Amino acid sequence: MTKQIRLNLIFHTSGRHDASWKAFDDPTVLIDDIDHQIELAQRAEAALFDAIFLPDTPEVLTPSFLRKPRRGLDPAVLLAAIARETKHLGLISTAMTQLNHPYLVARSIASLQHISKGRAGWNIVTSQDDAAFHALGLPVEQVDRDTRYARAAEFVEIVTAHWDSLPHEAIVADKENDVYIDPALTHPVDYDGEHYRSSGVLQLTGRYRGDRPVMFQAGISPVSRAFGAKYADALFTSQPDVDRDRAFYAEVKEIAARNGRDPEHLVVLPGLYAVVGDTETEARKRKAEFDDLMETRFLVRNLANSLGIPADKLDPNRELPYALFEDHPTDDEVITYRRNDIGGVSRANGFTVKQLVHHNLTRGQRALFGTPEQIADTIIEWRDTGVSDGFNVNVDVQFDGMDRFRDVITELQNRGRFRKEYEHDSFRRNYGLPSAADS
Numbered sequence: 001m002t003k004q005i006r007l008n009l010i011f012h013t014s015g016r017h018d019a020s021w022k023a024f025d026d027p028t029v030l031i032d033d034i035d036h037q038i039e040l041a042q043r044a045e046a047a048l049f050d051a052i053f054l055p056d057t058p059e060v061l062t063p064s065f066l067r068k069p070r071r072g073l074d075p076a077v078l079l080a081a082i083a084r085e086t087k088h089l090g091l092i093s094t095a096m097t098q099l100n101h102p103y104l105v106a107r108s109i110a111s112l113q114h115i116s117k118g119r120a121g122w123n124i125v126t127s128q129d130d131a132a133f134h135a136l137g138l139p140v141e142q143v144d145r146d147t148r149y150a151r152a153a154e155f156v157e158i159v160t161a162h163w164d165s166l167p168h169e170a171i172v173a174d175k176e177n178d179v180y181i182d183p184a185l186t187h188p189v190d191y192d193g194e195h196y197r198s199s200g201v202l203q204l205t206g207r208y209r210g211d212r213p214v215m216f217q218a219g220i221s222p223v224s225r226a227f228g229a230k231y232a233d234a235l236f237t238s239q240p241d242v243d244r245d246r247a248f249y250a251e252v253k254e255i256a257a258r259n260g261r262d263p264e265h266l267v268v269l270p271g272l273y274a275v276v277g278d279t280e281t282e283a284r285k286r287k288a289e290f291d292d293l294m295e296t297r298f299l300v301r302n303l304a305n306s307l308g309i310p311a312d313k314l315d316p317n318r319e320l321p322y323a324l325f326e327d328h329p330t331d332d333e334v335i336t337y338r339r340n341d342i343g344g345v346s347r348a349n350g351f352t353v354k355q356l357v358h359h360n361l362t363r364g365q366r367a368l369f370g371t372p373e374q375i376a377d378t379i380i381e382w383r384d385t386g387v388s389d390g391f392n393v394n395v396d397v398q399f400d401g402m403d404r405f406r407d408v409i410t411e412l413q414n415r416g417r418f419r420k421e422y423e424h425d426s427f428r429r430n431y432g433l434p435s436a437a438d439s
């Protein structure tokens with residue numbers, strides 16, 4: 001059978017382009033207007049996307065947050081509302097393993113699993129953000145990566161243990177003997193780890209018709225790969241180029257197999273930024289028009305900050321002065337990574353600073369510009385050559401960008417690579433993951 005392509009829509013209320021909000025007559029609806037967000041979800045369902053994916057970070061008034069509205073509604077609460085207005089669409093909420101307690105996350109995602117009747121997903125992120133510590137009134141504690149993932153492993157073990165703690169069979173509802181729940185049939189959690197403790201039984205079943213929520217994990221580093229390939233059903237990643245996507249794909253599938261898993265049951269989905277036009281030139285022009293709505297000075301300042309060099313030394317119309325990296329040495333791991341990554345792309349393309357900042361607006365994901373046929377060709381080629389199982393799709397501007405992307409979906413359907421209607425109501429089953437319904 002030809003390999004089917006999995007597509008989630010990343011749920012940006014205005015679109016992925018940082019200037020997308022300027023296309024709206026009333027941009028104030030983008031943070032917390034429920035009707036706009038329901039409409040977006042319903043359109044994603046009409047397009048037959050597997051799921052909508054809600055990234056989430058604690059609110060921070062950084063300069064970029066001040067310049068682009070982000071969805072503000074709590075993801076799990078918003079998805080509960082969307083669940084009641086859709087039927088088939090998977091609903092992926094993000095919850096951090098730092099600064100949360102696994103019991104609370106277990107309850108929240110299990111609730112979404114029931115409210116959506118089997119369509120919940122949890123995106124496990126290990127990020128830590130100073131703003132979140134401040135919001136919670138806690139001293140900022142930077143945790144090294146190994147500890148972050150050791151904590152995340154305990155976190156996930158507790159969440160899944162809670163999901164299994166009250167099996168449906170334990171709700172005996174025996175009216176005669178006055179027993180509602182039979183404690184002998186429960187699996188109380190009794191977890192005493194290095195980082196978390198939790199005991200007891202969740203007050204709802206964690207599974208809907210035997211199926212637990214679909215677990216995603218978003219990360220990049222080797223330790224994150226080992227974690228994701230062990231625990232998650234699906235991975236969201238962002239590699240600098242297609243070759244590294246391919247290497248990532250092979251590596252995580254191999255780790256999954258080493259953990260005794262069927263590699264087919266680990267779905268790998270990098271980010272994709274797709275701009276559809278009648279021609280490739282038209283699609284690129286569309287991006288350039290939105291790029292021009294951004295203030296260059298601001299973008300240059302951001303670039304300089306992210307590379308740890310002074311902004312006033314950058315001329316938008318000239319190449320990046322690479323010698324600045326030596327003039328301003330750093331031992332910051334992330335800045336060093338960016339200097340290699342962004343600096344490398346800039347050198348390879350001979351970009352001016354202005355071209356580089358515009359290029360960076362789609363950073364972290366494969367960007368495709370072209371006709372529906374061209375984009376479908378590339379997606380199929382990548383699917384067939386071990387780059388990914390599909391993509392987390394970003395469209396530039398809602399709703400027009402998604403309407404255009406529907407033509408890509410039609411193309412994939414015509415070639416037998418994407419569903420023509422939802423196969424199931426369950427997210428897990430639509431994703432081809434093992435389900436209680438199969439046994």
Ligand SMILES: Cc1cc2nc3c(=O)[nH]c(=O)nc-3n(C[C@H](O)[C@H](O)[C@H](O)COP(=O)(O)O)c2cc1C
Nearest residue numbers: 055056057125126127218219220221224236237238
């Ligand atoms: C594709 C992708 C999406 C992510 N989405 C989120 C998110 O929505 N919220 C968040 O707090 N962190 C998010 N992260 C951050 C990760 O949880 C993690 O902190 C980061 O990738 C650095 O750690 P790592 O190198 O071990 O992956 C995301 C990371 C990636 C790669």
